Amino acid sequence: MATDINEIRNEIKSLKQKKNSQLSLVWLRFKKNKLSVIGLIIIAIIFFTALLAPVLTPYNPYQIDMTNRLSSPSSSNLLGTDALGRDVLTRLIYGSRIAMLIGVLIVLFEGFIGIIFGIISGFFGGLPDKIIMRLVDILRSFPVIVLAIAIAGILGQGLFNVVIAIGIVGWTTYTRMVRSKILVIKESEYVENARAIGESTFSIVLRYVIPNAIPTAIVMVCIMMPTALIASATLSYLGLGVQPPLADWGSIISSGRNYMLEAPWISTSAGFFIMFTVLGFNFIGDGLRDALDPTIKRN
Amino acid sequence: MHGRNKYILEKFSGIIITMIGVSLIAFLILHLSPGDPVRIMLGHSATEENIIALRSRLNLDRPLYVQYISWITNVIQGDLGISIRYNRPVIDLIRERIGITLLLTGTAIVLSVFGGILTGVISAIKRNTWIDYLGTIQTMFWISVPPFWSGILLLYLFGLKLRWFPITGMVGFRSLVLPALALALAQQAWFARPMRSEMLEVINQDYIKAAKAKGVKNSLVIFKHAMRNALIPIVTMLALRLPWIIGGSIVIEKVFGWSGMGSLLINSVFARDFPVVQAILLIISFAVIFANLLADILYSLIDPRIRVE
Numbered sequence: 015m016a017t018d019i020n021e022i023r024n025e026i027k028s029l030k031q032k033k034n035s036q037l038s039l040v041w042l043r044f045k046k047n048k049l050s051v052i053g054l055i056i057i058a059i060i061f062f063t064a065l066l067a068p069v070l071t072p073y074n075p076y077q078i079d080m081t082n083r084l085s086s087p088s089s090s091n092l093l094g095t096d097a098l099g100r101d102v103l104t105r106l107i108y109g110s111r112i113a114m115l116i117g118v119l120i121v122l123f124e125g126f127i128g129i130i131f132g133i134i135s136g137f138f139g140g141l142p143d144k145i146i147m148r149l150v151d152i153l154r155s156f157p158v159i160v161l162a163i164a165i166a167g168i169l170g171q172g173l174f175n176v177v178i179a180i181g182i183v184g185w186t187t188y189t190r191m192v193r194s195k196i197l198v199i200k201e202s203e204y205v206e207n208a209r210a211i212g213e214s215t216f217s218i219v220l221r222y223v224i225p226n227a228i229p230t231a232i233v234m235v236c237i238m239m240p241t242a243l244i245a246s247a248t249l250s251y252l253g254l255g256v257q258p259p260l261a262d263w264g265s266i267i268s269s270g271r272n273y274m275l276e277a278p279w280i281s282t283s284a285g286f287f288i289m290f291t292v293l294g295f296n297f298i299g300d301g302l303r304d305a306l307d308p309t310i311k312r313n
Numbered sequence: 314m315h316g317r318n319k320y321i322l323e324k325f326s327g328i329i330i331t332m333i334g335v336s337l338i339a340f341l342i343l344h345l346s347p348g349d350p351v352r353i354m355l356g357h358s359a360t361e362e363n364i365i366a367l368r369s370r371l372n373l374d375r376p377l378y379v380q381y382i383s384w385i386t387n388v389i390q391g392d393l394g395i396s397i398r399y400n401r402p403v404i405d406l407i408r409e410r411i412g413i414t415l416l417l418t419g420t421a422i423v424l425s426v427f428g429g430i431l432t433g434v435i436s437a438i439k440r441n442t443w444i445d446y447l448g449t450i451q452t453m454f455w456i457s458v459p460p461f462w463s464g465i466l467l468l469y470l471f472g473l474k475l476r477w478f479p480i481t482g483m484v485g486f487r488s489l490v491l492p493a494l495a496l497a498l499a500q501q502a503w504f505a506r507p508m509r510s511e512m513l514e515v516i517n518q519d520y521i522k523a524a525k526a527k528g529v530k531n532s533l534v535i536f537k538h539a540m541r542n543a544l545i546p547i548v549t550m551l552a553l554r555l556p557w558i559i560g561g562s563i564v565i566e567k568v569f570g571w572s573g574m575g576s577l578l579i580n581s582v583f584a585r586d587f588p589v590v591q592a593i594l595l596i597i598s599f600a601v602i603f604a605n606l607l608a609d610i611l612y613s614l615i616d617p618r619i620r621v622e
Contacts, residue, residue, distance in 0.1 A: 049453075148327075148330060148331070148334065149334070151327070151331050151334075152331050152334035152335055152338065153338075154556075154601075155331060155335050155556075155598040155599075155601045155602050156335070156338070156556070156594065156597070156598050156601070157556035157557060157559050157560030157563075157597065157601070158556070158557075158560060159560035159561075159563065159564065160556075160559065160560050160563060160578070160593075160594065160597055161338075161594070163563070163578060163579060163582055164342055164578070164582060164590050164594055165342070165345065167579075167582030167583065167590075168342060168343075168345045168346045168582070168585075168587075168590075169345060169346075169347070170347065240456075240457065244459045247459050248459060248461060248564055251459075251461050251564075252564065252567065252579060253583075254582070264459075267461070267462055267465065271465055274465070274468070274469045274473060275473055278469055281462070281465055281466075281469075282466065282469075285458070285459065285462035285465070285466070288459055288462065289454075289457050289458050289459075289462075290457075292456075292457040292458075292459075293453065293454070293457040296453060296456060296457055297453075
């Protein structure tokens with residue numbers, strides 16, 4: 015008896031180690047790609063900038079100072095001030111909060127819908143699959159930004175309207191990816207075995223299908239983040255995004271546009287913040303894809 | 314022959330269903346507006362008579378399905394409704410502006426495909442040199458840049474500072490350069506990647522080595538073979554990127570103050586001119602659907618093996 019228990023203990027131990035080694039294998043593969051590590055650092059910096067915004071800057075992003083309008087970059091205002099005398103760097107730092115919030119909300123929104131539809135479509139097939147894939151085809155006939163402009167414009171400004179306007183096309187990408195992944199999982203031996211021993215469909219989906227689709231979903235989130243960020247910045251630039259007094263990168267570019275000759279630093283620096291954030295997610299996405307799920311190809 | 318006919322029939326009915334779905338979405342957009350769309354369209358100063366008149370003109374006093382059927386019947390007959398803001402037929406407004414949008418997207422497509430092919434080929438030939446790395450870095454960079462921002466920077470640099478190109482509006486060929494470039498710089502990156510990998514594959518093929526050994530001018534041979542292989546990935550990429558190029562051109566028009574369909578869409582959204590918004594949504598999505606169909610036809614021309622999937 016005692017040996018039996020020890021054997022089982024050892025087996026559990028080795029199983030746990032195996033799981034750990036799998037994770038460390040992913041990390042090892044991820045680390046090998048220098049660009050993805052750079053991406054991770056960029057996003058970590060942006061994330062902490064968003065988190066620590068009040069500590070990082072002595073200024074208030076809404077503090078208007080008409081005596082100090084459009085001043086050039088200096089030691090007191092590293093990136094100068096805008097048309098209302100507000101410190102540009104401070105507004106950009108606070109802007110990272112809105113960018114991160116909108117990006118995460120969009121990805122959660124479209125990911126949630128897209129993954130559920132992808133699982134239904136891939137696992138059950140038949141009529142639900144046909145209907146969902148037709149809906150995907152229909153929505154993908156609209157350029158993301160065109161439908162987003164129309165929907166955000168009609169729903170009105172505001173954070174959640176932006177999320178809906180962009181996510182309404184965005185989820186289709188998750189559905190396609192998850193569906194094709196599920197089609198492979200469905201044919202795998204472990205799912206066939208589970209079926210053979212009479213496990214219910216619900217438990218198969220919960221225990222085998224979803225856990226195995228998670229790597230794909232994680233990679234998808236990183237691949238979709240750039241689109242979400244650029245699309246929401248575009249809506250803000252057009253005046254269809256979050257409300258203007260809020261420090262948002264897209265609207266900072268838009269307001270700086272009118273002062274390109276006197277104060278080119280406003281629009282220029284705001285664009286660099288967007289670019290580096292998007293670049294970071296692109297790098298991470300590429301690295302994660304290769305490390306977690308080499309079967310996914312970009313587009 | 315039988316399988317092929319069935320395939321074409323399925324494809325065709327699929328496209329019809331997609332077009333109906335797309336038209337339903339464009340139609341229903343109007344009903345997303347919080348509150349009475351007629352009151353929103355006409356604004357606060359509208360009289361009760363005007364409201365009733367517009368409501369019956371748009372059939373909004375009738376059941377939803379009747380509204381859709383009468384709208385889509387008119388659309389099929391070429392009647393896209395009447396703009397509330399301009400009080401003119403929407404089709405006329407679009408006819409005046411579509412040329413500008415086609416010019417911009419067309420130029421951007423040509424620039425991005427050729428730019429992408431060029432950078433991809435150069436990267437592959439100079440594989441693992443600093444030129445290749447530079448090529449890879451520039452694709453990463455441009456994929457991450459919002460097109461409206463690169464438009465603003467190009468305007469600032471080449472318009473305001475160097476004064477090489479006009480700043481706004483359309484005055485001849487020179488005013489096309491900056492907007493088309495702003496669009497194409499971001500898009501060429503998507504074509505450079507597949508081109509590079511196809512090119513690398515071809516370089517390592519035996520028949521290329523044989524051709525080289527025979528003393529054929531190698532760069533031309535490699536390019537010809539790589540191009541033939543890369544045609545399918547490039548057509549695929551073009552079909553995938555087309556919605557993005559159209560979407561980008563709509564925003565770029567606004568940045569450069571061009572009065573094309575993009576500016577019309579954005580202005581109409583702000584003016585609550587719903588008939589115009591619906592019409593533009595419909596036209597753009599139909600363009601995307603037909604582009605995808607065209608890509609499918611091109612595939613079967615390029616490679617007869619994929620005719621019946």
